[in-house]
Amino acid sequence: xxxxxxxxxxxxxxxxxxxxxxxxxxxxxxxxxxxxxxxxxxxxxxxxxxxxxxxxxxxxxxxxxxxxxxxxxxxxxxxxxxxxxxxxxxxxxxxxxxxxxxxxxxxxxxxxxxxxxxxxxxxxxxxxxxxxxxxxxxxxxxxxxxxxxxxxxxxxxxxxxxxxxxxxxxxxxxxxxxxxxxxxxxxxxxxxxxxxxxxxxxxxxxxxxxxxxxxxxxxxxxxxxxxxxxxxxxxxxxxxxxxxxxxxxxxxxxxxxxxxxxxxxxxxxxxxxxx
Ligand code: RP5
Ligand code: MG
Ligand code: MG
Numbered sequence: 105x106x107x108x109x110x111x112x113x114x115x116x117x118x119x120x121x122x123x124x125x126x127x128x129x130x131x132x133x134x135x136x137x138x139x140x141x142x143x144x145x146x147x148x149x150x151x152x153x154x155x156x157x158x159x160x161x162x163x164x165x166x167x168x169x170x171x172x173x174x175x176x177x178x179x180x181x182x183x184x185x186x187x188x189x190x191x192x193x194x195x196x197x198x199x200x201x202x203x204x205x206x207x208x209x210x211x212x213x214x215x216x217x218x219x220x221x222x223x224x225x226x227x228x229x230x231x232x233x234x235x236x237x238x239x240x241x242x243x244x245x246x247x248x249x250x251x252x253x254x255x256x257x258x259x260x261x262x263x264x265x266x267x268x269x270x271x272x273x274x275x276x277x278x279x280x281x282x283x284x285x286x287x288x289x290x291x292x293x294x295x296x297x298x299x300x301x302x303x304x305x306x307x308x309x310x311x312x313x314x315x316x317x318x319x320x321x322x323x324x325x326x327x328x329x330x331x332x333x334x335x336x337x338x339x340x341x342x343x344x345x346x347x348x349x350x351x352x353x354x355x356x357x358x359x360x361x362x363x364x365x366x367x368x369x370x371x372x373x374x375x376x377x378x379x
Pocket of ligand 3: 254
């Protein structure tokens with residue numbers, strides 16, 4: 105996990121302090137560094153209290169805490185002498201929660217709807233391998249291409265959250281009438297029939313801090329086994345935290361938010377698709 109820190113920008117995103125520079129030898133919490141004293145930063149909205157954030161420092165770590173899952177996919181994380189959870193990827197140069205609502209793991213889900221790219225009904229082959237495409241979004245916050253995704257809400261599992269985020273970000277489901285919503289859900293029923301977990305774990309997200317980090321459940325729904333490609337007849341309408349929704353061709357040069365490129369690569373290898 106200590107390698108999943110490439111996206112930690114020196115200044116915390118969207119108006120935060122500058123992170124303390126961490127030498128390689130001091131990434132791990134097990135390397136003593138008594139003088140380490142990073143800036144403590146949590147955005148005001150979270151400190152003022154919002155439904156999606158912890159109201160106080162929890163005590164039930166590494167377990168289910170009521171409706172909140174405080175487990176990590178990577179085993180038990182450490183708690184420091186003051187009672188703060190420690191990022192399993194090591195020091196990040198900033199303490200507090202930054203923009204993340206939960207202490208420790210902030211569970212997210214990503215929805216990866218894929219098909220093999222076709223031209224005139226024929227699969228596009230590159231170097232003898234089929235080219236994969238997925239439905240992506242352009243994020244409103246960073247302008248980067250990404251999977252539709254977001255944080256898991258109360259009572260949801262990763263599958264449900266992935267599906268909900270897809271409908272919000274790619275089809276603006278919250279803006280549709282009840283009737284339009286039903287029609288869309290019927291159209292997409294077969295798409296969401298069979299989801300496969302591609303990756304469950306830590307994501308290299310620029311919002312991560314010493315005490316709060318994102319782990320995702322990335323679920324793939326493939327259109328290739330289905331009788332017809334329903335998306336041929338549906339128009340994307342980006343919503344929520346997405347500015348645009350589009351099919352994205354996958355190869356080694358694709359540029360994606362956070363850890364999404366390494367996640368799509370897992371799928372490419374599994375499907376033996378072009379990279
Ligand atoms: C990423 O942040 C996750 O993989 C997921 O795509 C996303 C969740 O955050 P929001 O889209 O809700 O900002 O690290
Ligand atoms: Mg969202
Ligand atoms: Mg999102």
